[in-house]
Structures are given as C-alpha cells and as structure tokens.
Amino acid sequence: MLDLARIRAITLDLDDTLWPVWPAIERAQAVLAQWLRAHAPATAERYRTPAALRAIRDQVERDRPDLGHDLGALRRESIRLALAQAGDDPALAEPAFALFFAERQRVDLYDGALDLLAFLSARYPVVALSNGNADVHAVGIGRYFAAALSACEFGVGKPDPRIFHAAARAAGVEPHAVLHIGDDATLDAQGALGAGMQAVWINRTAQPWPHAGPAPATVDGLGQLHGLLR
Structure with a gap:
C-alpha cells in the first residue's frame, strides 16, 4: 500500500500519535487550578x-476567530478573560499560562515511540x-527532528495543504516524496493525501475510514510502523 521507493522524508504528528494528549492537558489544568487558588482566588472559585x-x-473562540489555529493563544486569552471577569x-x-504550558510539555510517550523516532531519524x-x-525540545525529543512546524507558527493548520507543503520544504523535498504519519483520519491522513503525500493512519481504536x-x-x-517501512 506504500511506495517505499518514493519516501525521502517523514512528517509526523505529535499529540495522540507519539503520546496521549489528554493526560498531559489534565495535569496542566490541575496545576493551573492550584496556582489560581493561591494567586487569583476569585477566578479559581468562579471557574472551578x-x-x-x-x-x-x-x-474566546467566538470573540477571537483569528486565534482558531493557535491553541496556546486561545488558552492564554481564556485565562486572561477569566481573570478579568472574576x-x-x-x-x-502571563505567568499562569507559562505554568500551564510548561506542564503541558510533560507527556508520557506511547510504548515504542523512542524506538520509532530513532528508526525514522x-x-x-x-x-x-x-x-x-x-x-x-521541551518534551525532550528534539534531537530526532530536522524541523518542527505548528499551526500557531504557520498560521493555518492541518488539513490545509499549505502546511503540509511547508513541512515538505522544511525537509528539503517535494510533497510526493513525503510520508505523513498521524492519528487523525481527516487532519492527518486525508490532509496528507490531499497535499500529494503518502500517509499512514494510526487507528488505535479500529474506527472505520470516514x-x-x-x-x-x-x-x-x-x-x-517498523515492519511497514522496512
């Protein structure tokens, strides 16, 4: 199903591909709530x-559609609005978001993630x-990547083909020479295919192709993935 001879670079999703994202978000939310109880108790009580x-x-999503591609900015502005309303x-x-963001980087990699990154890189x-x-880099796996591209930096997110094409340029190849790997059928797999790339869909829960x-x-x-790419 893959044309291995075409592959000259890999693009790789992060959240829910290399680690489950929600445990990290929930820990970050708990740390933020504790900080707010100490430094902004009215906000902590109102938004408990x-x-x-x-x-x-x-x-915030309704009022700031310009931030739809930037999850960090949405989180920061949500905290700012909560503080103001309380x-x-x-x-x-600013310090509240910095604390949240640092904790959000403390992820628990899926089994085999480091072996896969070493294999691919x-x-x-x-x-x-x-x-x-x-x-x-904050997660501690930066050494395996030639580059990193996010929607908040680029201005649009997957499945827009422009961000896939920018990632191909960062790898120094044409889109047809890229294999994209990710967990989301639409954002990752269908998005990569629409951008002229090959794709591998990580479907951990046996969902039908939509x-x-x-x-x-x-x-x-x-x-x-090791056996698929050998």
Whole structure:
C-alpha cells in the first residue's frame, strides 16, 4: 500500500500519535487550578467546574476567530478573560499560562515511540507537523527532528495543504516524496493525501475510514510502523 521507493522524508504528528494528549492537558489544568487558588482566588472559585472553563473557552473562540489555529493563544486569552471577569488582575494570565504550558510539555510517550523516532531519524529527515502547541525540545525529543512546524507558527493548520507543503520544504523535498504519519483520519491522513503525500493512519481504536475511496496504509500502533517501512 506504500511506495517505499518514493519516501525521502517523514512528517509526523505529535499529540495522540507519539503520546496521549489528554493526560498531559489534565495535569496542566490541575496545576493551573492550584496556582489560581493561591494567586487569583476569585477566578479559581468562579471557574472551578469543567463547564465554567468550557464556557469561557467557547466565548474566546467566538470573540477571537483569528486565534482558531493557535491553541496556546486561545488558552492564554481564556485565562486572561477569566481573570478579568472574576475581578482579578488580567496581567496574571502571563505567568499562569507559562505554568500551564510548561506542564503541558510533560507527556508520557506511547510504548515504542523512542524506538520509532530513532528508526525514522536514522533513515530520513523527520519534521514534526502539529496543530497543537507541544514543543519537541521541551518534551525532550528534539534531537530526532530536522524541523518542527505548528499551526500557531504557520498560521493555518492541518488539513490545509499549505502546511503540509511547508513541512515538505522544511525537509528539503517535494510533497510526493513525503510520508505523513498521524492519528487523525481527516487532519492527518486525508490532509496528507490531499497535499500529494503518502500517509499512514494510526487507528488505535479500529474506527472505520470516514472518507470516500480506500483508506491509506493503516496500523493500530507505533510498533507496526517498523515492519511497514522496512
């Protein structure tokens, strides 16, 4: 299903591909809540429930559509708005977000992730390509990547073909020479195919392919990629 002879570079999603994202987000939210209780108690009390936090995030998404591609900026502005509405100092959003962001980088890699990164990076230039705000250097895996590209830096996110093409340029190859690997059927697999790349879909939960036409090469975890790419 893959034309291995065409592959000259790899682009690789991060969240829910190399690690599960929600445990990291939940830890970061807990650390943020603890910090707010100490430094902005009115905000901590007003936004102590998941529903209240979701409502403030939804409001920022409605009011600031320009931030739709930048999850970090959305989080920072949500904190700033929560502080202002609760009567606390909005300037506290900066240290609060810095704390959240640092904790968000503390991820638990899936089994086999480091072996896969070593395998891929020994054979190809590897470019991280993410709609999220993980930092491969802060996570501790930057040595495996030739470059990293995120939606917040580039201005648009997957599945827009422009960000895939920018990642190919960062790897120094044409899009047809790239294999993209990711967990999202639409953002990753279909997006890469639409950009003229090959794709591997990591489908850990045996979901049906949601698009017309045949599914791309599909695996149920990182361990199967070694055999697929040999």
